[in-house]
Amino acid sequence: APILTASEGVAKIFAPGGRPMPAGATFRNAELAETLSWLAEDGARLFLDGDVGQAIVAQSLDLGGYLTAEDLRRYRVERREPLYWRHAGASVALNPPPAASGALIAYGLAYLEALAEAGRALDAMALRAAMEATNQARATHGEGLAARLAGGVLAKEMREAARQPASYRGTTHVSVIDADGNAASVSLSNGEGNGTIVGNFGFMLNNMLGEEDLATDGLHAWREGTRLSSMMAPTIILQSDGTVTALGTGGSNRIRTAILQVAVNLLDHDMSLEAAVEAPRLHVERDGAISFEPGLPEAVQAEFLSLEEKAHAWPERNLFFGGVHATRRRPKGGVEGAGDPRRRGVASIV
Template identity: 35%
Template sequence: FDAVVAATFASFVTESALTSAAGGGFMLAYPARDKSARLYDFFTDVPGRGRTGANEEMNFYGLHVNFGGMFQELHIGEGAAAMPGNVAGMATVFENHCTLPLKELLAPAIEYARDGIELSSCQANFNGILAPVLTASEEARAIYAPAGRELTEGERLVNRPMAETFDYLAREGLHKFYEGDIARRMLEGFGTRGLLTAKDISEYRVIERTPLKLNYRGRTVFTNPPPSSGGTLIAFALRLIEGFDLSGMAHNGYEHLRLLEHVMKATSVARRKEFDSRIYDENIASEFLSDAMVARYRAIIDAWEAGGTEGELAPVGTSKGPGSGNTTQISVLDCDGNAATVTTSTGIGCGYMIPGTGIMMNSMCGEDDLNPHGFHVTPAGVRMSSMMSPTIVMGGTEPEVALGSGGSKRIRDAIFQVILNIMDFNLPVEEAVNLSRTHYDDGVFQVETGVAGEALDRIEASGVEVNRWSTKHMYFGGVHTVLLGPGGMDGAGDNRRGGAVHCG
């Protein structure tokens, strides 16, 4: 747990285009001393507690971002910022689970921010994609384009205001992010031209939830429960595919791909028909994952597998685009039997900093996939939903696999496939994470390069629209994974997002 807090704060510096101290997230923890899993929800709240009427001065506007050839309109400005929870989440983890002093845990992040980090190709690419956001305000330009242009691979990204902010928190305590000078600056920056209020800051709370639990192929899987959607959709897909024997299928061969497309399609449509409108209902997970619901959708997949037509699972609604997918994943196992997997995000960032701190606020109120009923219509104080799905697979009574992913709407399919690769295909973790993946969205089967063209030809011949990608791409997520196998600890960082693994 010390490693999780240290790495998460370091990621606020090194992956600041993907996550932020002023973002939100989740951590799934399995403390060995407790022999039980718990989910810490520190995602963003809808801002505006105590505010009456519309804010006529709100700064909220759209821009088009190119995600690898797929353009999406996203919204930024102070009005896109939701109430952040990442620092509160790390404070809760620190208080409940950590053993090292806070100064020691934040020291790497402070050093990276003060001395700068040399941008890798992956980091420079992320920053380039989000250049319209990272240069939207004067304070942001001073960090991300200090010479009047975007920083490129090999150049150093320095953020001394963030180093000073983190040094202050290390000395005074993480609670100071929500009190005193930083709280005042947050209101100064996002109260007048955004929706944030003092009540939002004072009433923000980390929520401890009971993780969603299911059995798959004789193992227990823990993941993120509602009101977040990702974990429940992963569980639904696993329940559907458990009715099929994958052992005789060639990995990413025709039979495997056909089944994946059917299961992903069924899950997507079930989500829209049965799940999205009831995401805050108390019993939604148990009803959505019930034997009757699973049997109904599995029977239709059976008909498809036998050559039937779509029938009642014709596509419902339309997709609004790829989603930003700007998320950071950290997965940790230790030799004492502790496991933790934490996923954090800033959306794409709203383009504006908490004044004087070097920290960019999130853009969760400007993300259409988090606001399906429209922008600024959800009541203030509501904990926002997310696709983020930190997940732990148990091997008997001990954690065996800890994983999670960035990738917006692709998170569920990415984690689902890595679980299958490990548990059904018995692939080494490096292959399980980095082999070609697929995703079903809005009637189109998205397929990464590396899949046999003959298999895809047969899929297309059956009437499925296939989009063949020429590269492996961050669009398909970044499933950073660690596991405890017969040979000991192992892990893999997802190459799509510059992932890395360290044992020691």
């Protein structure tokens, strides 16, 4: 709420009358609508050297920022091939580097495969082990994790680990599949925004350098010319029988664990799309702290709670665990969708 009232321009759009709009109110942003119309006509040059670009640079200078017109002109969109990972007979298309999310989800899937080979059931305890192992891999291998996965370097390490005794914001996602089976999985985020409207164009710049997971050294330590990584993980699953599933979620560092669990529910437990999305989730932080929703087996919950200060049992499903919005098309044309109730998601077939 403070960001939505941080300046007169922002408050005019998001908090008319000085308070954020209540649930059920109709939101209108005529300035943004006009900006989008101009964008459709002028394309990227509107932001590179047009009126919007000039307003962005002016705001940055006024607020003591470092963004220049040359920065905008030098920006190039990078088109990258997905990071593909095979799991349970399906090809899972993930967000590639420099985004960290795809490699972390692939590592989690690979670790679960190693657990299955070692005779472990893919239950909540296995998910916890996979999340802990993924946290460790991220700390150990960093940006090199995807390359080491692709090269098979970590396979032996994971198989050995799997044989050990078991032990203990603002992102939006849309998944679409059309009648021809074309699938799109789109995640986007502006963070909370920077609290100031750009000119009279109806939008705020993002505040992603304040995301500790992405800018670990602090917002003033970002290196010039370096692309910002992301925890967003738009995902598409291609199964051998022709089934196509598009999914994704918001949720900061819980994004990868939410996607991992829904993918396992679909591919390893053969759940319906709705059941896979609504099933109870857990999340393990880097320090080993575990959070979990109700609905897990009582014995599992008891073991988690034995961790005392490192365990948090949520009383009900919560948006903390992400909001996975998914759609799936079967080989014969049947389409289904599931919006995550944790984030008031909706599904629509038209």
